Amino acid sequence: NFFVIVNKGVINGTMTASNVTYSAVNVVPQESNNPGDSDVNYTLWRNTTLVSSSLGSAPSADTTLLGVAAYSYVFNSTGTSTNWTINSSILTIPTVVVSKGEVSLSLLFNGTSNANKTYTYPNSVNSTGSINSTSNSEFNLSLYRDGVIVASALSGTGAQENILFGNGTYNYTVLFNGSANYTDTIQNFFVIVNKGVINGTMTAS
8 A cells, every 4th residue: 555645835925115215115915836725824914913814824914104214014914724734924124214305395486486586666476385295294394584484384385475575585495394204405595685666647738
């Protein structure tokens, strides 16, 4: 008599990931060439958080918008299987880094953005600093004129000043001091106000 002994197989898998600048991560686990694994529970972990799990197929990818930090990922299997040896660490990616993002600022003078502007007295100047972003919940802006703060705005709404200047040159700066997920940014332009020309009329008969 002879016997055929079939040992349990070793579960294989792959996982892809890359570092990102503040945006959703994309960590993709894939089980590969593991037939008959319908009783294998595959799991994806981020640090100590269970991201996803699936029985008999790869767990869902992690596409979460995470805060700035470094994260560790483990793709593994749990439970018991008839044909496969459970692997507590199919694949590990020790570090996925989410770096701070950048935002762009706009500094508008009477609706014209990001340029030095020249006016003639007595034209009023509406100066508005704003952030070019669709998601601005953590953006706080400050608007300075000649080094003195003249307006501020919470949550990224425009910081604005409307004023009638006398003859002179004025230095405007819009500043975003940064946040947990974004780097600080500054934008600077000048307003020049030239002397006006006096007009008058005269009637005689």
